[in-house]
Amino acid sequence: LATIVFALVVGDADPTGPRGWAGALLAVLVINVVSDLLIFVAISISEHHVRWRLLPDMLTMSVPFCLGTAAIALVAVRALWRDPVSMLLLVPPVALVLLGYRALSAARRDRSNMAFLHQVSTLLHSPAGLEPVLEEFLATSRTTFRADVAELTLLGAGEVTTARWVGAEERVVWEVLSGPERATLEELLGHVGDGRLLRATAGRGAPLAAADLARARGLTDLMAVALEGDRLHGVLLVGHTEGAVTRFDDPDATLLRTLATQVGRVLDNGHLEQSLVQVTELKEQLAHRANHDQLTGLANRGRFLDLVREALSDCCRGGAPECRAISVLYLDLDGFKAVNDTFGHDTGDALLGVIAARLRACVRVGDVVARLGGDEFAVMILHAQEAHDLVVSTADRIRALVCEPVQLQGHVMTVGTSIGIATTGVTSSLTVDELISRADAAMYVAKRAGGSRHVDYADAVPESDRAPYTGNDLLAALEQGQVFVQYQPIIDLGTGDLLGAEALARWQHPVDGLVPPDVFVPLAETTGHNARLARHVLRQACQDARTWLELPGAPELFVTVNLSATQLADQGLLDDVLAALLESGLDARHLMLEITESMLMRDPRTAVVTLAALKDLGIRLAIDDFGTGYSSLAYLRQFSVDILKIAREFTAELGTGPDDDAVTRAIIQLSGTLGLRTIAEGIETSEQHARLTELGCEWGQGFLFARPLPHEEMRDLVLFSPPRTTPRQHAH
Template identity: 45%
Template sequence: MRWADSQARQAGHLARQVRLNLCAFAALTVLGLIRVELTWQTASWVPAVLLPIVLLMLAAMRLPWETILQRRWAYGALVSWYATALGVLMLYNLADPDPVVMFPVGALVITMAAATTIATRATVALGASGVIGYLGLVTVRAPVDVALVVSMTCVLAVVTGLSVLTVHNRRIQQSQREAAEQRAAALMENGSDAVLAIANGEIRYASSSTGRILGLDAGTLTIADLIATAHPDEVDAVHAWIIELRASEPGHTTRIESRCMHADGRYLDTEVTGTNHLDNPAIGAIILSIRDVTTQNTLRRELTRQAFEDPVTGLPNRALLRDRIGTAERRHARTAGRVSLLIIDLDDFKKVNDTLGHPAGDELLRRVAGRMTSAIRPADTLARLGGDEFAVLVEDLDDLGLRTVADRLLEAVREPVRIANHDLIVTASIGVAIVKAGETPGGSAVDELMRDADLAMYSAKGAGGDRAAFFEPSMYAAAVAEAEARGEMEDALARGEFTVVYQPIVDLPGALPIGVEALVRWEHPTRGLIGPYEFIPQAERTGIIISLGAFVLRTALLQVAGWHRDIPGAERVRVSVNLSARQFQEPGLVEVVRDALIESGIDPGRVVLEITESLLMTDVDATIEILHALRDLGVRIAIDDFGTGYSSLSYLRRFPIDILKIDKAFIDGITVSQDDATLVEAVVGLGRALRLQTVAEGIEQPGQHSMLSELGCTYGQGYLFAKPGSAQEITDLVRAAYGPGA
């Protein structure tokens, strides 16, 4: 059976009370019969009337009151029954020789019995009727004992009042119970679990949420229906779990995950929690809570996939590759096998993203991944490490076999790929590393293998790409040396060992200093003064050029701003600062320049930022955007070493530049080579046509000075005018050129 609902339980309670009341009324009637036999002299007909009534009430106790009392007319019939009983009592006491005592006793029994089953108003009416009937009875049967009558009347009134309070309290308690049941039902219905109570092979209770979760009608759900929802592969496991739960100690809770079929035919991942309440007399069942965890499991599987699978290519990612490398190392440590790793990096892949967009780049990665998968053995693992970098884990191949695999991969990558109506040909650089013999498996061994393969890959890329290189210990030594150099330069920057020197830029032909170019030197504590050609390339490779360049910019702007402030007439002196390719690629370059301008307070129009011609052509659109952002700050832009690159006039017109600096290589031969002289003249003419200033670098001879002046070159710099000097030396030079008496 189902656990009874609120209405059924209320009907059951009333049914029990009605049967008790019938029993009480039958007993009261029997007492009346006894009194008739003992005290009535001429009433032989009364037992013939009352005895059938007693038998009728006893027989009525067997009626299905649980069902009867759920009928709409049942309540009115109950009230009428109690009123009739009170009327019969009145008629009985009219004939009784001593009604003053007998009527109150009967009225009390009827009123208290009625109070257990009818409402407050009906109880008040019934009690009042009893009091009024009693008063009428004693009036008819006068003379009576007034004190006794008053006492009995008070007792009747008090009992009626107490009965009314009892009815009222019962009503409040019932309302509270119904409210609690409604809240519990609402929680069950809106909860995430389907709750079932199972006992004696049947479902005694099923929450309405069962319909929402399993798609089954909670009102008609049977054990057979529930068993039918279990996945065929899991029926035995679920059955064994239920048997184990039934045999467990009272209150024991356990869980199982299984698949359940929804009414629409799809299978759900469910988590079933069961608690043994068979020994609890209030419950007497096993309580099952069924929760749909399909979404959670799907999300968990997706998170697991994302944790170990590359989202673009579907290949294993770095984390899964590391795990497989560790597993392979442990396996081959026991069998003396060989574990190798190839790291593949696509050459110049960034150009594809920059020109065709990232969707095209992703498609290229997928195509290349598919080709490389076909180029390796099924037992090998191809993974994507990120960006344009892949890796192949290979086991049990010698050097010749590894070379063959690397060549196949290079050929697979080299094949043309058509994407977005473009035929793309890409190449790759491959680094190969092998687990060292006798090396202990572990996290450090995995890291070392990946590090060695990475170093070999960079060696292949440095050699021109489209090739494979095997790791050699010298590669690691070079990497360590570079790391140490980076650390040394970082420490030098922190200790203030780098210093800024300045080389004057003069106007032609007058040779008046109109600006300076800021240059950096390293005052090494043991090696002495080191020129830029010895440490700038390494600073570029290691990235220290970012912080070093910011230091030079800030120092130079503060120095020249001091000249503007302290030397009258020197406000026209400008400062040129070189920007390296690595600095130019840094996203925060514009913010670094803006901060230096604000801190120094210098007029932005007196600041020139120099970039090389080759840097301009690296990524034209991105370069133009950055140059415009710098020009918006008010600074001017110069192309350094102009003539050594490959920029065309059409590109040159697109760049927001102000100054062309002619490379020293052309200035050196200007007086002896007609070609150099013609080239310099062309650059000066180009600058004039584009309304750009020109600066000749490396002027060391008077003849060079004279010829450049004749050609109309705007400015010049070189040892002929001044060597790079310290801040104090150039301060004296500027003061001599612009100060009092100049």
């Protein structure tokens, strides 16, 4: 063909002249184009697929090169005829042309590979489903590597699934590997782990597993690499079948290794997202369990307090005329202990369910019924200020209905109820804790009067039974050193090692003795002394922790301090923490600050900035009572937390019935997925300890290990603690 073209162009002219040059160049061009076309056809037949974009790419590279080299060859011929020595002058330009061609080819291939990796990244992050994404990924990979087969094997918790692009069928085949294939795969994994890549041509020089796999797949040339990230996800394989006109080279191997790294990272992220989705599916259950009593389905204490707090806030803003007053009825069953002792706890639980149903029947739509714990219940009634008779009639109706006999398991039993009533309106400044305390005090007056009656706090509770403390009393207590700190140890549940302690504020009144925290902490919040109380606890805790760490042989311990909502919103928080650390000399890594979920969500933007600044100091952060508030997965990513604390009500549920650990398990799984630790609060029994350990909870605290201790006793506990059984990094 080249001779024919040359003869047609030159004719009778001088073959060494310009027409001869033109004939030679045209002949070379024709031969090059025809060769490219034949190669393109051969590739299409071999791959069973016509890649039309390949032909222009081939021609744009080969045509300029062939014309350039043909021109240089003509110059060389002329030089050889005229002056053979002058041929040496052609060596540099010829070498430069060859090097330039190789560089251009490499650059084009690099650009193509980069475009491929970008395409894969975009594809793997697309919102489409898993199967279509992987199928498109395999099709793209097969085209880029000019392979007949592209195969992705994913290792799941149970079965092993393979997605395989079959060239002849132009489709992806999904299949579950059989026993023999799984054995071959396991052997293959031994050759591609730790970032190694396996290449085998027709089985020569390849491990037996590779040869077996190649024969099973009908491949003559293959490359395989593990998909690794935080764990081994699977294997990516590309291969050629019999008759393929291309072979894999070193750049192909480099590209496949890079691709595997990229896919491994994406699968890591996908594994996290899947875990988050699974936990999200439990979110409604978690929220319900966090807000409701599991035995009766009524609102629990925390939810009831929140609802009363919201009602008080609405009431203070005016609210609707029919909601200008709030009454709380505090109920305690009379005679319930005798039922439990006589018929057993199962019967007692069944009776509580009946009582809960009767309470629901006694109230209007919109009123709230809650079980506070044990045999104590509460009702919130919203009403007009002048409609107090509605509250009294509701209390009478409840008392009458509760007293009716109940038949359970062949036994007839009767209980009564003592009811305390407390009311507040738009002109009152009562807090939710004060309102509940008043209703509780009124209930005890009813109980002391013989029970089975209701008592209104305003009418019957003497001044001596009312809370005597004021903001000035608390301020004086802080100034006179009556407020001190106790510490509840935090234990490694697996080894029993002492890890740290939670700082808890205590008020020792000179006359009344120990004032409960649920009395003076709300008092501090309502009187504006909360920040001062919190600073006092923080500084004392840092000083005491420093003394523990200076003891001979003391382990690496941490101290946790609760932040208040006021502190978190205070711009001076960072200064307070720095001052406490500097004054005590405590390293920041030994301090942990606890925040509740509701505090974070009051002002998320401010919280993000504040918590980031605390993290920069090296302080660890914990979410206290996780699962009892917003339980938002978003803020676990947004806020830089290190630890989730499992609320004591979830710990208390362990061992109470079927599915009693659903919420606790979900929290522990979420914590592990996000790389966080968990601390379980309120551990009181060895059964709870064992179950938490089985679920994977690492740390815990509660009366099972120790009650809150004064500083001196905590110091002795640190001093005489045995050496840790395992070298673990608890402060990081």
